[in-house]
Amino acid sequence: MNNITKLKTELDKINSTATLEQPLAKYTTWRIGGPAEIFFQANTIDELSRAVEKANEFQIPYTILGWGSNVLISDKGIRGLVIKNASKEIEIKGKSETNLPTANEIEARLNAIDTEQYYNFDDLDFDESHFPTIELTVASGVYLPYLINVTIDQGITGLQWFAGIPGTVGGAVYNNIHGGTRFFSEVVQSVYVLTEKGEFKTLQKSELDFDYDYSIFHKNKDVILSVNLILREGDKERARNTSIAWATRKKLQPANSAGCCFQNIEKPVQSDLKLESNSWGYIIDKVLGLKGKQIGNAKISDKHAAFIETQPGASSNDVLGLFELIYEESKNKLGITPKTEIFFLGFEQSEVQKFINSSSQ
Ligand SMILES: Cc1cc2nc3c(=O)[nH]c(=O)nc-3n(C[C@H](O)[C@H](O)[C@H](O)COP(=O)(O)OP(=O)(O)OC[C@H]3O[C@@H](n4cnc5c(N)ncnc54)[C@H](O)[C@@H]3O)c2cc1C
Numbered sequence: 286m287n288n289i290t291k292l293k294t295e296l297d298k299i300n301s302t303a304t305l306e307q308p309l310a311k312y313t314t315w316r317i318g319g320p321a322e323i324f325f326q327a328n329t330i331d332e333l334s335r336a337v338e339k340a341n342e343f344q345i346p347y348t349i350l351g352w353g354s355n356v357l358i359s360d361k362g363i364r365g366l367v368i369k370n371a372s373k374e375i376e377i378k379g380k381s382e383t384n385l386p387t388a389n390e391i392e393a394r395l396n397a398i399d400t401e402q403y404y405n406f407d408d409l410d411f412d413e414s415h416f417p418t419i420e421l422t423v424a425s426g427v428y429l430p431y432l433i434n435v436t437i438d439q440g441i442t443g444l445q446w447f448a449g450i451p452g453t454v455g456g457a458v459y460n461n462i463h464g465g466t467r468f469f470s471e472v473v474q475s476v477y478v479l480t481e482k483g484e485f486k487t488l489q490k491s492e493l494d495f496d497y498d499y500s501i502f503h504k505n506k507d508v509i510l511s512v513n514l515i516l517r518e519g520d521k522e523r524a525r526n527t528s529i530a531w532a533t534r535k536k537l538q539p540a541n542s543a544g545c546c547f548q549n550i551e552k553p554v555q556s557d558l559k560l561e562s563n564s565w566g567y568i569i570d571k572v573l574g575l576k577g578k579q580i581g582n583a584k585i586s587d588k589h590a591a592f593i594e595t596q597p598g599a600s601s602n603d604v605l606g607l608f609e610l611i612y613e614e615s616k617n618k619l620g621i622t623p624k625t626e627i628f629f630l631g632f633e634q635s636e637v638q639k640f641i642n643s644s645s646q
Pocket residue numbers: 314348349350351352353354355356370425426449450451452453454455456457459460461462463464465502507508509510538539540542543544545628
């Protein structure tokens with residue numbers, strides 16, 4: 286028996302979801318990507334940690350997949366174990382004395398970066414800091430839109446800014462998602478992880494290096510198991526109305542995408558190049574004239590040019606082709622290249638390295 290077969294035997298003892306050569310396209314919002322050498326769906330925090338421990342025992346590399354809304358998976362697929370994180374536990378722990386500091390430095394950086402000009406958030410933003418705080422522990426696999434509804438139903442607010450973002454709580458921490466001008470790190474108190482060394486550990490927010498589209502998890506292979514959130518016993522109806530309004534505005538964005546693919550350029554670069562905006566949506570549309578351009582079954586969205594949308598039959602090679610086109614046109618016309626804000630899974634470093642680095646940040 287090879288190690289993959291041994292691992293499957295062990296995973297079968299946890300639950301019956303382990304399969305070999307499982308196509309991964311249906312686990313991503315782009316609906317593309319080849320197979321996982323071995324696939325497992327973890328339905329609880331315990332199943333998630335046990336699967337990772339078994340992979341380590343048999344020295345099989347592992348990859349965690351949340352909702353798959355921020356990843357490009359290679360057409361060749363992913364070697365080793367892919368764990369679809371569907372852990373679901375939500376525990377409302379009760380009142381808390383903790384008052385989390387807001388992410389002032391990150392906010393400053395976000396404001397220096399022109400956010401979506403397409404979506405106005407100002408009228409939806411409001412201060413909740415005077416409301417009492419309440420602590421929750423949430424499994425990393427919980428689907429964020431579901432958590433937003435469940436908490437608001439119970440009079441718990443603070444997540445309404447993230448309405449319309451299709452992802453898990455683990456994915457939200459991993460990339461410190463932002464809704465309007467709010468960052469997910471503003472509601473995170475601590476994170477419970479299984480480290481790459483196999484230790485279970487609670488990491489406080491101050492240890493997580495949160496930044497714009499960044500957390501410490503970009504630098505290690507720790508698995509986020511659960512997250513302690515500090516929310517508010519706030520104005521339920523206002524929070525609900527905000528979440529509905531924000532999700533409705535975000536519906537303009539194509540769902541068969543991975544969100545915005547490129548990080549905005551820094552202001553000094555914008556000013557040197559005398560560009561009206563520093564968003565790649567603007568650059569790709571107005572400067573490079575590539576909006577609507579199609580390769581295979583992938584297309585630079587007509588709705589928002591920093592989004593790439595796919596049609597049935599698309600491959601990750603089609604998306605890479607569009608990245609290449611944008612990269613080359615931008616290098617030739619502007620002398621800068623974009624930095625992607627999605628995660629590449631299953632690729633050789635050499636295939637994608639140039640899209641990860643950037644000359645404009
Ligand atoms: C239509 C649309 C709109 C979007 N709007 C926004 C927006 O407004 N703001 C924003 O910030 N983003 C947005 N996104 C991007 C995306 O939805 C978020 O980044 C989301 O939080 C990703 O979560 P996920 O569970 O899908 O992560 P995945 O895409 O599954 O994974 C992303 C990365 O996180 C890692 N990861 C996931 N879970 C764990 C875990 N438990 N432990 C360790 N590593 C983990 C994965 O290995 C991978 O490297 C949008 C995407 C779409 C398709």
